[in-house]
Amino acid sequence: MRRTSVLNWSFTANVYITLLYRLAIVILIFSISRFLFYLLNTGYFPGVDAAAWASILRGGLRFDIAALFYTNGLFILLYAIPLPVRYHPVYQKIAKIVFIITNSISFLVNSIDFIYFRFTLRRSTLDVLREFSNEKGKGNFILTFILDYWYVVLIYAALIALMVWLYNRAKIRKPAVIRPWIYYPAGLVIMAVFIALAIGGIRGDFKYSTRPITMSNAGEYVDNPGEIPLVLNTPFCIIRTAGKRFYREEKFFTAEEAEGIYSPVQELQSDKPFKPDNVVVIILESFGKEGIGFYNHDLKNGTYKGFTPFLDSLFSQSRICWNSFANGRKSIDAMPSVLAGIPAGEIPFVLTPYASNKMKSLPSILRDSGYHTSFFHGAPNGSMGFKAFANLVDIERYYGKDEYNNNADYDGLWGIWDEPFFQFFARNLDTIRQPFFSAIFSVSSHHPFKVPKQYEGVFPKGDLPLHECMGYTDMALRKFFATASTMKWFKNTLFVITADHATVSEFPEYQTAWGNLSIPIAFYHPGDSSIVKLDSSVVQQIDIMPSVLSYLNYKGKIVSFGESIFDPHKKDFAASYLGGFQWIQEKYLLQFDGLKASGLFDYQHDRLMKTDLKDQLPAVRDSLELRMKAFIQQYHNRLIQDRMLP
Secondary structure (H helix, E strand, C coil): CECCCHHHCEEEECHHHHHHHHHHHHHHHHHHHHHHHHHCCHHHCCCCCHHHHHHHHHHHHHHHHHHHHHHCHHHHHHHHCCCHHHHCHHHHHHHHHHHHHHHHHHHHHHHHHHHHHHHHCCCCCHHHHHHHHCCCCHHHHHHHHHHHCHHHHHHHHHHHHHHHHHHHCEEECCCCCCCHHHHHHHHHHHHHHHHHHHHHHHHCCCCCCCCCCCHHHHHHHCCCHHHHHHHCCHHHHHHHCCCCCCCCCCCCCCHHHHHHHCCCEEEECCCCCCCCCEEEEEEECCCCHHHCHHHCCCHHHHCCCCCCHHHHHHHCCCEEEEEEECCCCCHHHHHHHHHHCCCCCCCCHHHCHHHHCCECCHHHHHHHCCCEEEEEECCCCCHHHHHHHHHHCCCCEEECHHHHCCHHHECCCCCECHHHHHHHHHHHHCCCCCCEEEEEECCCCCCCCCCCHHHCCCCCCCCCCHHHHHHHHHHHHHHHHHHHCCCCCHHHEEEEEEECCCCCCCCHHHCCCCHHHECCEEEECCCCHHHCEEEEEEEEHHHHHHHHHHHCCCCEEEECCCCCCCCCCCCCEEEEECCCEEEEECCEEEEECCCCEEEEEECCCCCCCCCCCCCCCHHHHHHHHHHHHHHHHHHHHHHHCCCECC
């Protein structure tokens, strides 16, 4: 080895030592990235001690090696193939380009998740790339990300610079003499060794019975399923979800047993005539419970006010669901949950082939009952696939940025500002024949968390950038209801107010498995005071469809994975998937890895979820696990078998 300075050190070795060294660079940068991922998201991983880190790093190495072989297969082949041409400078330059391009892409998606993780609480998979590829204005999103998270760009650039610098430290030593009778047989043996190492690396070990590791294997290395993203890396997750069969038919029970434990087929009954009230569903972007004062009088020693004074007032006049949860963590998860009673599973429903299954949704059922149906979203038409899904659920009219037709109110990134678009919503509802069903999805309370210039400094900023936007959208809602209250249809309308998902949070109480899914769900009817109630049962987005139909005294069979909140026999549960299945029932939250319970918490009394009760309360654990397995079986099997009609 020769030394001139620390920055210019280098060494010369044979081709195989050089290959191993350069592969080790990839593992090193994955490891550095894991610590950076943690440091930038420490609030989401409370209680990770030295023992936990030892296990995380052991498991992380396993997934990093798998990702290494997935992404560097061509580079390894270029080095391992026993041909003298591999020593040629041009050949080496080509190999270097392959190494830098493939690994730069790999580290890019890994670095993006330093921030994007906060919005989904799991490593990105191929469905995220599919979702983004269909998004309008991708260039603006990328530019905004670069400007807002410039430090991540610098971190990424530093990682790539480190990779290139380390790569250049090694020089290949060409054999002085190549003896074919030794060179080629030995080269083929060594190439076979690398192939065997690749197979073992991708499978996770060398046992004959082992299949290639999947994301679920990360659960072996953590006690808290919320720490699974620390074990994984994003390139692995993207590759392992490519070409994946979406779901498999479950066989926890026989079909008859599953039906007896849990069935999504429901017979709605009423001794009253159908009540053709209008229905308006308002889905608020990123409105987690944390920012709403109504739910949080205990925070900051009782001094917390939140950022939604109008919603606080409206909720006091509503059927408000105290223990209310989203069924997913993305905007595209919310549409099927809210409008069709179909939760997000391991993969967003709209990104699976099952989105074209025969089904009945809330809009289609009401349209069959004589309702006009419409959907409003201020984003560019087609954004997030909402227009396509609106067609699937039988919505007649879609109103987007094109129909608004005034770029003066465009925020330059996501869509029309909420205040003018909610007024547009009210004015159009006043032109639609009754009865009508209509839904609106807001846009302004979204990263990069800006408000119109005339409102800068008007709303409390709070401790998170989101808070100012929540105040703005709350004001837009107040003005919408003020306008709507003057219109003829208002008093004959049931309003459902919810959020698409929760988002980044400030308080430890909301940085837990239950807090990450806590959203408002409220039912408000200005002409019906009997609806006003504080409901303490467990409620979820997929309960909205059967609840609305039940309120209208609809009679008939439906398929919905949720249940009506107006049904006194409601089973009182919420289901979700965030890196693993979760089942909330009464005061308990069960975490399930797909085969067995991995955690049980009393989330109402242990808000920080520090005490795992799965071994202390086996009867509760087994009861909840039984229902969750039946739910998963019904969900997977009915989607696969196209049995979404009663």
